[in-house]
Amino acid sequence: MISTYRKKFNQEFSQEKYNQVKEYLKQKSGIEPTFRISESPLFLTKDFKAKLIEASESIIDQIKALPQNVLQNAIPDNCRVPNDTEKPHFFTIDFGICKNENGEVEPQLIELQAFPSLYAFQRVFEDAFCDVYPFLSELRNTISPEDFKNHLRGLIVGEENPENVVLLEIYPEKQKTAIDFALTEKLLGIKTVCLTRVKKNGRKLYYENEGQLTEIKRIYNRVIFDELDRIPNLKTEFDFREDIDVKWITHPNWFFKISKFLLPLLQHPFVPKSYFLNEFPETEDLKNFVLKPLFSFAGSGVNLNPTKEITDAIEDKQNYILQRKVVYAPIFEDINGDFSKAEIRLLYIWPENNDRPILMENLARMTKAAMVNVDFNKKDAIWIGSSNAFFADE
Template identity: 90%
Template sequence: MISKYRKQFNQEFSQEKYAQLKEYLKQKSGLEPAFRISESPLFLTKDFETKLTGASNSIINQIKNLSPDVLQRAVPDNCRVPNDTDKPHFFTIDFGICKNKNGEIEPQLIELQAFPSLYAFQRVFEDAFCEIYPFLSELRNTISPEAFKNQLNDLIVGNENPENVILLEIYPEKQKTAIDFILTEKLLGIKTVCLTKVKKNGRKLYYENEGQLTEIKRIYNRVIFDELDRIPDLKTEFDFREDIDVKWITHPNWFFKISKFLLPLLQHQFVPKSYFLHEFPETEDLKNFVLKPLFSFAGSGVNLNPTKEITDTIEDKQNYILQRKVEYAPIFEDINGDFSKAEIRLLYIWPENSDRPVLMENLARMTKAAMVNVDFNKKDAIWIGSSNAFFAEE
């Protein structure tokens, strides 16, 4: 899309510049990304951006109009954490980039989450593209670096001393998103702490900070709570379900409340029809749907071609949805004349004193495979992996 910028980028591209792009990220973080970095950004029209934000605003309105009881039903009893909040601090929403029957490019909702994404990394990634390809600077995010930092700082650190705020993850050094943790540390002055290193005394939590036991007052939570049960012999001093004297950013219950659980409840022209598996009507054809577990992460457990034999074997059908298939449009041309498909994630924050979330950045993923996951692509494929979108007039 936007042939002017695509043509210029492809003409300027070289493997040397791709190496410079990755080196920029390494220099800023001290780490090489553990996931594949796409050679190219996406170029999308302002008209498409309007469709994205319009659909997102409609979805946000629908969520706000849901009763708290409906949202609470999404939280498994064995995962419920005390001291829930009225709203989340983060809201991310993924759209596939598709074509409608008239050949027009349009977004189609894939999923949504009230869970933090790669806010710090994507900002630096955008900087990297603009550094290596200066013509992109005219298209960059209109939020200034200072405003971006201040808004994230107000949300995550608040009025606390940064040493009393931690980014919490389980074995953070092993996570593919570790580069974002480091960039968040640099941006906000907080430390990343492994869940196994957190100490508990009464209702208070502590971590060792340069040899000193330091109280934790706010937790920027990156732990996917329901995955902890899958880690064998995990030993921690506190359980998420305990009533502790700490402020969650964001509260773990929101991981479940804004999730694929909501997809069957949402309506919009850019929201594919979805059903809970146990409510799937006989009038629909399974071949037109994708089977997804409600709370999987990074595409795990997704079945692109479910059959009745497969669905009949699932006992906890209430924990799965069937979502109408959408066809991603191969419209992003590489230097060889081949085309990639993509999806885009809008990264919002939701300040506590705000009625609506604020759009901060975007994250894109490019693919030439059936699923938007680098692992499903050929090893020598290009124009695949993590990316960033730039918007301009066509």
């Protein structure tokens, strides 16, 4: 989308520099990325960024205006956690990069979450591109490294001692996002703890920290709560639904409240029309829609070509939505003259005393397949995988 930067990047690109980017990430984190790193960043215009921000601000306004009982209805009864909060600590919003009928590039909402994404990783990823391709530094994030760290520290650690704050995940060493855990530990001085290793005594939680039982006062939660029931023989000392003396960052209920559940309730030119499956009108054509379960992760359960037979067979129709299909635009040219499609996730934090969230970073994903998921790409494809977007005035 920005011809000068795309041309310069493609001219400077080499396999050696791609390896340098990955080596930079490994050196900073201490571990190898377990997901595919794209060879290229995205270059997006100031005008496109303005469209992203305007749409996001409108969506935030609409969410803030919703009655609390509407959001509460999104939480499955078996997943309600006590001591809910007025707002989420995190807010992320995904847009597909598309073209409208006039050929203009515009964003289209894909989904939104109040769940932590790869905040620490994406900042280092941006640094990696700038280190290997110095000309990119003129486009880098305007939030200084110190401000970025202080924002995250204030949100996650707060006034507590870092040893009383943990990043909580289930089997963290097996997660694809393990590199982000490692970078978060380095950035904030907190430990990553597996849910199975948390100890409970009364209303208090503890973990073993260098041989000593240490109280957990704040949890930077990376556990997808509703996925725990799918893990066979899982044994833990505490249940999320228990009333415990801990501060959740962010509270697990928000995973459900800010989710695909909201898509049928939002209105904006950059928000594709969506319906709950049980409310899908006969006037609409099913072939124009994508079927999505309300609560799924990394694209699981998505059906790009639903049929009436498929939708009729679903019993819990209230837990699915149909979202009007979004056509991603193949506009990101690689070194071979082929083009990738992409989507961009805006990573916000929402401090408790702030009326509105703060945009911290972005996460981009590139693909040449029907879905923005590396598993669906050909193995020899390039310009695919996890990326980062740079914005310019062009």
